[in-house]
Amino acid sequence: MTTLETLLSDPESVGTWALVPDRSAITFKIRNMWGLMPVKGSFTQFSGEGRLTQGGAVSGRIDIKVASLDTGIGRRDKHLLSADFFDAERFATISVVINALQPGTGKSADLQTHFTIKGITEPVSLPVTITELDDGSVRISGRSQIDRSRFDLGWNKLGVMSNAVTVSAEAVFMRSADSA
Numbered sequence: 001m002t003t004l005e006t007l008l009s010d011p012e013s014v015g016t017w018a019l020v021p022d023r024s025a026i027t028f029k030i031r032n033m034w035g036l037m038p039v040k041g042s043f044t045q046f047s048g049e050g051r052l053t054q055g056g057a058v059s060g061r062i063d064i065k066v067a068s069l070d071t072g073i074g075r076r077d078k079h080l081l082s083a084d085f086f087d088a089e090r091f092a093t094i095s096v097v098i099n100a101l102q103p104g105t106g107k108s109a110d111l112q113t114h115f116t117i118k119g120i121t122e123p124v125s126l127p128v129t130i131t132e133l134d135d136g137s138v139r140i141s142g143r144s145q146i147d148r149s150r151f152d153l154g155w156n157k158l159g160v161m162s163n164a165v166t167v168s169a170e171a172v173f174m175r176s177a178d179s180a
Contacts, residue, residue, distance in 0.1 A: 008056040017173035019048035031162040041071035058101035064094040117151035
């Protein structure tokens, strides 16, 4: 068995796992100015949990506070939070719902998720690496490219912005006390 298969079949792993925000990061990168300038940013406030059943099924949810968006430039952040992009006043949360996990080889897997951004829900397949850490927590690392136009994040004056956004996450989960 692979390391991931061992983790998924271990009875000690069954239960609820809480996301540890101060050990986790959610970032994005998009090309701007006709591809000449990369824009990087992060979301700094999020919460979530994951569940593992005795049969090895995985599910969970991560909720991201849209207003926590940070690119390091206040004026740009304000525009991104406006109705042109995220419309944070109307849509305060981005949700990522994990529906299933397909183990790959070694520590790799494919998470089947649904992203909800601006009230639009779309399936997104996320290739991830899952690592058990020395303190018993689990780190899930992944990166995927999404098309921002699928979520009505379509403002693009003069075509200066790419529709392709690279989303990355390093999410650390710790076994919940009620699952121990």
